[in-house]
Amino acid sequence: MENQLLDNDQRRVLAAVADVLIPTNNEMPSATDAGVTENLIDMVLGYRADLVPAFLDALTDCSGKDPSTALDEMANKCPEKFEALTLLTSAAYFQSAKVKAALNYNPAPRTAIDDVDTYIDMLADVVERGFTIR
Amino acid sequence: MENNRSDVKDADVLIVGAGASGGVAALELIRRGFSVVCLEQGDWALNDDFTGDKPQWELARLKQWNSAPNTRAAASDYPIDTTESPIEPLMYNGVGGSTILFSGHWVRAMPSDFRVRTLDGVADDWPFQYEDLRPFYDEITHHIGASGLEGDPAYPDSHTFPLPPLPIGKYGLTAAKGMDKLGWHWWPAPNAIASRKFKDRGACVRYGSCESGCPSGAKASTDLTHLREAVELGVKVITGARVRHLTINDQGLVTGAEYIDRDGKIQHQAAGVTVLAANGIGTPRILLNSTSTLFPNGLANSSGLVGKRLMVHPYASVYGTYEDDLETYLGPTGQALQSMHFYETDTDRGFVRGGKWNLMPTGGPLTHTLWNRDTNWNESFGPAFHNRLRSTFGRYTEWGITTEDLPEEHNEVIIGDSFDSDGIPAPKIRYKISENTRRLLDFHVARAVEAHEAAGATSIEPIPVVRESGWHLLGTARMGTDPANSVVDEWGRTHDVPNLFVIDGSVFVTSTGVNPTATIMAVALRAMRHLADNRNDQRTAL
Numbered sequence: 001m002e003n004q005l006l007d008n009d010q011r012r013v014l015a016a017v018a019d020v021l022i023p024t025n026n027e028m029p030s031a032t033d034a035g036v037t038e039n040l041i042d043m044v045l046g047y048r049a050d051l052v053p054a055f056l057d058a059l060t061d062c063s064g065k066d067p068s069t070a071l072d073e074m075a076n077k078c079p080e081k082f083e084a085l086t087l088l089t090s091a092a093y094f095q096s097a098k099v100k101a102a103l104n105y106n107p108a109p110r111t112a113i114d115d116v117d118t119y120i121d122m123l124a125d126v127v128e129r130g131f132t133i134r
Numbered sequence: 135m136e137n138n139r140s141d142v143k144d145a146d147v148l149i150v151g152a153g154a155s156g157g158v159a160a161l162e163l164i165r166r167g168f169s170v171v172c173l174e175q176g177d178w179a180l181n182d183d184f185t186g187d188k189p190q191w192e193l194a195r196l197k198q199w200n201s202a203p204n205t206r207a208a209a210s211d212y213p214i215d216t217t218e219s220p221i222e223p224l225m226y227n228g229v230g231g232s233t234i235l236f237s238g239h240w241v242r243a244m245p246s247d248f249r250v251r252t253l254d255g256v257a258d259d260w261p262f263q264y265e266d267l268r269p270f271y272d273e274i275t276h277h278i279g280a281s282g283l284e285g286d287p288a289y290p291d292s293h294t295f296p297l298p299p300l301p302i303g304k305y306g307l308t309a310a311k312g313m314d315k316l317g318w319h320w321w322p323a324p325n326a327i328a329s330r331k332f333k334d335r336g337a338c339v340r341y342g343s344c345e346s347g348c349p350s351g352a353k354a355s356t357d358l359t360h361l362r363e364a365v366e367l368g369v370k371v372i373t374g375a376r377v378r379h380l381t382i383n384d385q386g387l388v389t390g391a392e393y394i395d396r397d398g399k400i401q402h403q404a405a406g407v408t409v410l411a412a413n414g415i416g417t418p419r420i421l422l423n424s425t426s427t428l429f430p431n432g433l434a435n436s437s438g439l440v441g442k443r444l445m446v447h448p449y450a451s452v453y454g455t456y457e458d459d460l461e462t463y464l465g466p467t468g469q470a471l472q473s474m475h476f477y478e479t480d481t482d483r484g485f486v487r488g489g490k491w492n493l494m495p496t497g498g499p500l501t502h503t504l505w506n507r508d509t510n511w512n513e514s515f516g517p518a519f520h521n522r523l524r525s526t527f528g529r530y531t532e533w534g535i536t537t538e539d540l541p542e543e544h545n546e547v548i549i550g551d552s553f554d555s556d557g558i559p560a561p562k563i564r565y566k567i568s569e570n571t572r573r574l575l576d577f578h579v580a581r582a583v584e585a586h587e588a589a590g591a592t593s594i595e596p597i598p599v600v601r602e603s604g605w606h607l608l609g610t611a612r613m614g615t616d617p618a619n620s621v622v623d624e625w626g627r628t629h630d631v632p633n634l635f636v637i638d639g640s641v642f643v644t645s646t647g648v649n650p651t652a653t654i655m656a657v658a659l660r661a662m663r664h665l666a667d668n669r670n671d672q673r674t675a676l
């Protein structure tokens with residue numbers, strides 16, 4: 001694939017930390033199941049070029065370490081790297097069609113349908129309660 | 135949309151800033167036959183520039199389309215030193231000004247707002263009353279295509295809207311039922327967002343990205359509602375033009391503005407009358423940077439009040455989590471409901487004045503999974519990631535509270551130590567939350583917790599002061615009748631310089647407790663109509 005910023009080693013490191021950050025649970029896929037370490041991470045890195053250096057540094061810091069220990073250390077000592085890593089990993093996760101389906105996320109565009117009839121009777125009470133205008 | 139400099143001659147009127155008030159001025163003055171030039175440091179934005187309909191939206195709103203210029207740090211932005219402020223100023227610098235990013239809450243001030251001294255013994259009365267502004271509110275509301283429902287009992291008149299209200303959605307209905315249990319005021323909220331097609335703007339399609347620009351063009355930003363038409367009628371909007379100071383002649387009249395163009399060259403735009411519409415920080419910055427032998431403390435500053443009395447509406451958020459999926463990711467953002475129940479003074483509460491509440495959705499999934507540096511990461515990630523997401527996404531709504539902060543001279547915009555990318559001295563703000571505001575916030579937050587409880591929230595998260603909430607920048611060149619304690623008169627004319635006007639949020643005498651843009655635009659229209667009506671009496675520099 002073109003425009004890939006990460007090499008295979010970096011992708012392996014990311015896979016390990018990403019699944020600690022976003023593990024699987026009953027309803028939701030893990031980060032790697034959702035495809036974060038495939039093209040999704042490349043996509044979001046393209047959206048936030050300003051975060052790429054901190055993100056790559058974060059991967060370097062995690063390389064060869066137990067992911068949880070590396071994350072503990074980074075969150076304490078280099079919060080900006082931790083932020084870049086977690087923000088982009090989560091953002092890549094939410095780009096996944098599997099994740100959207102699991103969340104039942106049906107975003108806009110949606111027609112703005114008038115729903116006045118659902119509350120018009122309630123408004124009569126609001127009007128009745130009145131308001132003291134000074 | 136851009137004009138070449140070679141097109142541009144001396145103008146009858148120069149407007150600095152193409153935002154909310156600048157847009158109103160441009161359209162009014164060109165329609166009345168003036169030649170008008172508008173200098174704007176930013177650019178035109180196209181609907182397609184906004185990311186609300188694109189996959190990058192949630193990431194871009196944290197940086198490229200962030201509402202804090204200090205975070206965005208785009209070429210059109212200038213840095214603002216906020217080291218002495220608990221509130222971060224928010225704005226957009228480009229054609230449309232901050233309405234490009236505004237949420238569109240389209241709220242009139244209340245009659246009491248104009249008589250705070252008389253009614254509550256604090257601050258000052260405005261030089262005019264609600265009734266004086268009412269026709270201008272009506273005119274602008276109908277011009278921009280605001281959506282809302284007539285008959286809100288909180289107002290003395292049943293003002294009308296050209297468009298029906300936007301949907302309040304499942305979360306709006308849930309909150310309304312809670313308010314009814316408590317017997318508190320609520321109303322389907324007025325928004326400067328088209329619920330149906332209006333003029334050449336489409337209807338809202340509920341992206342919920344209003345605060346990072348509207349990709350469907352439904353939101354009434356003034357580039358769409360005023361400036362396009364103004365340009366068609368002949369206004370020359372020069373973009374990429376950052377004013378560094380105004381120029382004056384020996385008679386103490388303003389002769390126009392010196393600005394830095396896109397190529398970094400200094401240019402001068404001459405005009406008979408100059409109108410500042412650069413917002414509550416940009417305007418005092420220009421005035422304070424415009425020093426001369428005649429005006430050593432800055433232009434129009436004989437009162438010493440330029441930059442003083444900054445008001446920003448410290449904002450509280452109270453979030454409620456609900457069991458059911460209430461589709462709280464759907465826009466508009468925009469307000470679903472508003473409540474004025476605790477707007478007016480009740481001295482038993484231990485403070486004066488009050489605030490306006492707005493019920494809002496809470497965006498896409500990424501917003502709910504951001505890490506807060508003050509917390510252990512295990513509370514946000516690992517198994518907690520899914521728990522947080524499950525309990526908030528689609529189920530989380532905000533009662534936001536806009537509070538009325540009173541004018542205090544120590545809250546101010548000054549010229550700081552830094553410079554913008556054109557080498558122009560940049561502003562600094564100094565702001566402290568007063569005891570009155572602190573009590574007001576505490577009271578309102580406690581009531582909003584009760585509102586969520588009554589609506590059935592399963593958990594409630596109050597944020598007593600939101601740092602990134604300085605979207606209302608007011609009061610730094612106040613109106614008044616006495617030149618000793620005000621900068622401009624009720625028509626926006628500066629007391630010191632008869633052909634210099636200020637018409638943006640700077641002129642507010644008090645902050646009101648509502649979102650200010652309807653008032654800013656109504657005040658600007660009233661001022662510019664008066665200028666046009668009285669053109670024969672107007673002194674000019676040309």
Ligand SMILES: Cc1cc2nc3c(=O)[nH]c(=O)nc-3n(C[C@H](O)[C@H](O)[C@H](O)COP(=O)(O)OP(=O)(O)OC[C@H]3O[C@@H](n4cnc5c(N)ncnc54)[C@H](O)[C@@H]3O)c2cc1C
Nearest residue numbers: 151153154155227231232237238239377416638639649651
């Ligand atoms: C995220 C956000 C949400 C908001 N939501 C709401 C809401 O729901 N309801 C509401 O009523 N209000 C809201 N507001 C506030 C509203 O946008 C402002 O009150 C309104 O736009 C202010 O109008 P103005 O004319 O004072 O200035 P602006 O609209 O800010 O316009 C000022 C213009 O002047 C230009 N300028 C400044 N300095 C210079 C210079 N030196 N040279 C050239 N050009 C210059 C700027 O680039 C800018 O375009 C919100 C604002 C933000 C940022």
